[in-house]
Structures are given as C-alpha cells and as structure tokens.
Amino acid sequence: MLSPRQIFEDNIRPADLLLKVFRLLEHDSLNTEAELHRALRDLVKAEKGEGLTVIYNEIFLGLIRERAEIPATSIKRSALCNLLRQGVVTACTALETYLPTLLRNQLPEVIKLRGRDFVPKDKEIGEQFKNLTFNLDECLRVLTSPDPLFVANKMISFVNFSYLSGKRGIHVTGALLGIDNPWKEIANRLRRGEEELKKTLDDAVNRRNDIVHRADREKKAPDGNAQETGASLPSAASCSKTPYRRNFRASSASTAQRKMRYR
Secondary structure (H helix, E strand, O other): OOOHHHHHHHHHHHHHHHHHHHHHHOOOOOOOOHHHHHHHHHHHOOOOOOOEEEEEOOOOEEEEEHHHOOOHHHHOHHHHHHHHHHHHHHHHHHHHHHHHHHHHHHHHHHHHHHHHHOOOOOHHHHHHOOOOOOOHHHHHHHHHOOOHHHHHHHHHHHHOOOOOOHHHHHHHHHHHOOOOOHHHHHHHHHOOOHHHHHHHHHHHHHHHHHHHHHOOOOOOOOOOOOOOOOOHHHHHHHHOOHHHHOOEEEEOOOOOOOEEEEO
C-alpha cells in the first residue's frame, strides 16, 4: 500500500513535468539560421521540400518535422502557457489529494495518543467542520458509547466532500495531527516567511479556480481576457511541492518529548 507521501509524489510529478516541458520549448521566436537548418536537415535526412521547425534556446535544441503536424502557432508562447496553467491545476489537485490521505493514514494514531482530546480548540478547525452533522442514531452512539475513532472517521468522510485546500487545509491537517503551529513549522523548515508562503499557496489555489472554471479569466471579469502568465505561474505550481514534501512531526498530548514522523 502506498504511503501518503508516495501518493503525493506520484500526483505532483505531472506538474513538474509540465513545467520542464514548458522550459524546454520556451522561445521568443523560431530559429531561422540557414546553416543550422541545413545541418539538421542532413542529420535527419529530410527531403529538401520538407518543412522543418527548429526551437533553439539555452538548454534545448529541438526539431519538429512536417509529418508531426504541429504548426508553429501551436508552440508559440501564448499557446505554451497552457502548460503552466495545467501545471497549477495538477499541483493543486496533488495537494488536495494528499491532505485527506494523510489524515486517513495518521489520525487514528493521534487518537490512540490523545484519546477524546484529539480535536484541538482551534478556530480554523471549527470553521472547516462547521457543517459536519450527526444524525440521531450517531448522536445516541456518541452519547452512550463515546468513541473518538468514530468521530474521527466522520471527520475524514466529511473532508472527502469538503476540500482541504489552501492555507486553511494545511493548518487544519497539521493541527489535527498534533502540530501546534503548522505554518510556523513549514516556514522555519523552508526558511521563508510564513505570510509569504500562505499567500503563494492561496494565490495558486485561486488561480487554479480561475483556470478550471473560467478559462483563466478573473472571477470579477469572467468575460474579459485570459490572465497573463509568466514566472508567477511556475512558482505557483511548484509551491505545492515544497511545504508538503517535508515530513510532518507532531508532539503527543502525554509527553512533549515524544514525536511522531508522518511519512
């Protein structure tokens, strides 16, 4: 059975690939150097009349032959930026798959250590689960035979339908797993500002929503032009990669010295 970490790595890998492909194909204009074209034509033994498209930048030399049926318009920068957009979507999906998987995998262990006090008094957790409901039978079960694991399973089932996303998703997951201040821990490990990381992640999630629901138009201007792309999109897609690849560590309730490593 794959660990939450392995699942995340599998899901984030396509986002990383999209960014690398963009970097390979990125160019301001197609190469038209006659000598280079002649050498490449001889190398691939292309007929004199065959159209060749050459991409040449500081890290990549690429040749697209005519039978590939890839017109120059399909690899111009405005078209290639769709790779960045899909990278953001894929990265956010990887994160939103990872967080509930981590809870399902590790929350029972936290309950064993903390018992009935496994839910911390935390505003963000209260907000995340404010719509969690119990039917009459479930309420009677909780009252007559309190079982923290039953409550935990209800919470995990709930997050399957209400996404753990953005800065709140990180905070809620970390807090439920025993980390007092998840974002502070992440910022310290990455040696970056806490608020900067939160903003980067929420910007990525908001941009993902614009891409998926409005073809990358802003929510306030759904009929306008698609948003500009640039260096911000690759960093947004990769921002989901750095904070969560780290191992979570949590202190148990019974002893501040005992720590659990979440893989």
